[in-house]
Amino acid sequence: MIHPLLPNQLQKTQETMRMAAEFILRPISRKYDKAEHEPPVEMEQLNQAAAAQKKDSEIGDDSVKSMDLGGRNLWAVISLEQMCWGDVGLFLARPGTGLGNAAIMAVGDNEQKAKWGKRWAAMAITEPGAGSDSKNISTTAVLDGDEWVLDGEKIYVTDGDRCDCVVVWATLNKSMGKTAIRSFLVEKGTPGFSVARLEKKLGIRASDTATLIFDNCRIPRENLLGGKEEIETDINAAKKSFGGAMQTFDNTRPMVAGMAIGLGQAALDMTRALLAEEGYEQNYGGSMHHQTAIQSELEMLEAELEAARLLVYKSAWMMDNKMPNSKEASMGKAKAGRIGNKISLKCVEICSMQGFSEDHLLEKFSRDSKILDIFEGTQQIQQLIVARQVLGKSSQDLK
Ligand SMILES: Cc1cc2nc3c(=O)[nH]c(=O)nc-3n(C[C@H](O)[C@H](O)[C@H](O)COP(=O)(O)OP(=O)(O)OC[C@H]3O[C@@H](n4cnc5c(N)ncnc54)[C@H](O)[C@@H]3O)c2cc1C
Structure with a gap:
C-alpha cells in the first residue's frame, strides 16, 4: 500500500521497489532458501531497477533542505521495507550496498564517502x-x-x-x-x-x-x-569519539527496523490472501461485535505494525535532518523487531497447516524474521539503550 504521509517522490520509490520485490524477488524466494550459499544470479535485474531509482535516492543526499522531505535515510528505509516485503535474505544478498555502507555514510569523511559509498x-x-x-x-x-x-x-x-x-x-x-x-x-x-x-x-x-x-x-x-x-584521554572528548563509532547504529538500526516492517507486512498480506481463498474477508467498517477472533487479531497486528512503521520513518527522517536520533532508532528497532517476530509467527498460527507448509512462504517469513530482532543490537539491548536515555542513566549506571 502506498503510504499517504510520504511525499510524492517517495511514494513513487515505494511503488517501484514493491514491483521489483513482487516480480523479481518473490519468484526466486524458495529457490535460494533451499540453495543456501549459492549466489542469486537473477539479482542483476534488481540492480537495474535500483539504477532506475537513482534519481529518487539523490533527493535529500546529506543536506535535506525541507523539513517535509526525507533524505537518503528515509529513502533507504522505504526502499528496503518494500524489498523485504519480497524477501529479506535476497535483499541482503543483492549486489549493491550493505550495512557497511550505512557505516561509511555515518562516520566517513566526504572523500571516503565518495570513494567507497557505492561499493558493496x-x-x-x-x-x-x-x-x-x-x-x-x-x-x-x-x-x-x-x-x-x-x-x-x-x-x-x-x-x-x-x-x-x-x-x-x-x-x-x-x-x-x-x-x-x-x-x-x-x-x-x-x-x-x-x-x-x-x-x-x-x-x-x-x-x-x-x-x-x-x-x-x-x-x-x-x-x-x-x-x-x-x-583522547579527556573523558568528554573520549565519549565523543566512541559516540562517533556508535553513530553507525543510529544509521543502521532504522534500516534493519524497516526490513522487519516489510516482512511483517508480507506475512499479513499473505495471511489475508490465504484466508480470502477460504472465504474469510476482513470487514473494517463493521462493529467489533461482529468480528471473528481472527479478524480482530489481524487488526491488532496491523495497528502495531503501523505504529512501528511511523516510529521507524521518524527515526530515519531525524537522521536526514541531522537531529540526534539514538533513542528513536532504538525504539523503532525494538518495536519493529518484536512485532515482525510476533506477526510472522501469529500468521503461521492463523493459517496453521498452510502456515507451516513449504507450499507457502509463511513458515519462511517466520524463520527470516528472527534475525531482525538480533543483529544491529538485540531486543534486550535496544530496550537497555532506550531505558538509559529515558532515565538519563549512563552505560555504567545501567548495564
Ligand atoms: C545471521 C546473522 C547475521 C549477523 N550479521 C552480522 C554482521 O553483519 N555484522 C556483525 O558485526 N555482526 C553480525 N551478527 C552478529 C549479531 O550482531 C550478534 O549475534 C548480536 O549482536 C548478539 O550478540 P551475541 O550473539 O554474541 O549474543 P550475546 O551478546 O552473547 O547475547 C546473548 C543474549 O543475552 C542478551 N543480553 C546480552 N547483554 C545483555 C544485557 N546487558 N542486558 C540484557 N540482555 C542482554 C542478548 O539480548 C541475547 O539475547 C549477525 C548474527 C547473525 C545470527
Whole structure:
C-alpha cells in the first residue's frame, strides 16, 4: 500500500521497489532458501531497477533542505521495507550496498564517502568474545608507517563473502576501552584478509554469513573511517569519539527496523490472501461485535505494525535532518523487531497447516524474521539503550 504521509517522490520509490520485490524477488524466494550459499544470479535485474531509482535516492543526499522531505535515510528505509516485503535474505544478498555502507555514510569523511559509498560494504563488529558488548572487541589496529596493521577474527558477517569491502571495527589500544575503538575500510583481496567459513542458518539463507580473519593485514592509513588517529584521554572528548563509532547504529538500526516492517507486512498480506481463498474477508467498517477472533487479531497486528512503521520513518527522517536520533532508532528497532517476530509467527498460527507448509512462504517469513530482532543490537539491548536515555542513566549506571 502506498503510504499517504510520504511525499510524492517517495511514494513513487515505494511503488517501484514493491514491483521489483513482487516480480523479481518473490519468484526466486524458495529457490535460494533451499540453495543456501549459492549466489542469486537473477539479482542483476534488481540492480537495474535500483539504477532506475537513482534519481529518487539523490533527493535529500546529506543536506535535506525541507523539513517535509526525507533524505537518503528515509529513502533507504522505504526502499528496503518494500524489498523485504519480497524477501529479506535476497535483499541482503543483492549486489549493491550493505550495512557497511550505512557505516561509511555515518562516520566517513566526504572523500571516503565518495570513494567507497557505492561499493558493496559489509560490516564486521562481532567477534567470538564480543557480541552485544561491542566495546569489548579484541581485533587490533596498529599504525606502522603509512599503514594500519589489522589482526583479529570477525564472525557472523552478513555479505562477508560476496561484498567488495568490509568496515571492520578494531581497537587502537584494548586497555583504553571503548575510546580506542575505530572503524577501518578493508578491501577484498587485501593480503592477510581471508574468509574462513560460511554459516548454515535458520533463516535469511539467501545471504551469506561469514567468519573473517585478519592476519597481519596491512591497509593504507587513509582507510581509517573519519580519520581520528589519536586516542583522547579527556573523558568528554573520549565519549565523543566512541559516540562517533556508535553513530553507525543510529544509521543502521532504522534500516534493519524497516526490513522487519516489510516482512511483517508480507506475512499479513499473505495471511489475508490465504484466508480470502477460504472465504474469510476482513470487514473494517463493521462493529467489533461482529468480528471473528481472527479478524480482530489481524487488526491488532496491523495497528502495531503501523505504529512501528511511523516510529521507524521518524527515526530515519531525524537522521536526514541531522537531529540526534539514538533513542528513536532504538525504539523503532525494538518495536519493529518484536512485532515482525510476533506477526510472522501469529500468521503461521492463523493459517496453521498452510502456515507451516513449504507450499507457502509463511513458515519462511517466520524463520527470516528472527534475525531482525538480533543483529544491529538485540531486543534486550535496544530496550537497555532506550531505558538509559529515558532515565538519563549512563552505560555504567545501567548495564
Ligand atoms: C545471521 C546473522 C547475521 C549477523 N550479521 C552480522 C554482521 O553483519 N555484522 C556483525 O558485526 N555482526 C553480525 N551478527 C552478529 C549479531 O550482531 C550478534 O549475534 C548480536 O549482536 C548478539 O550478540 P551475541 O550473539 O554474541 O549474543 P550475546 O551478546 O552473547 O547475547 C546473548 C543474549 O543475552 C542478551 N543480553 C546480552 N547483554 C545483555 C544485557 N546487558 N542486558 C540484557 N540482555 C542482554 C542478548 O539480548 C541475547 O539475547 C549477525 C548474527 C547473525 C545470527
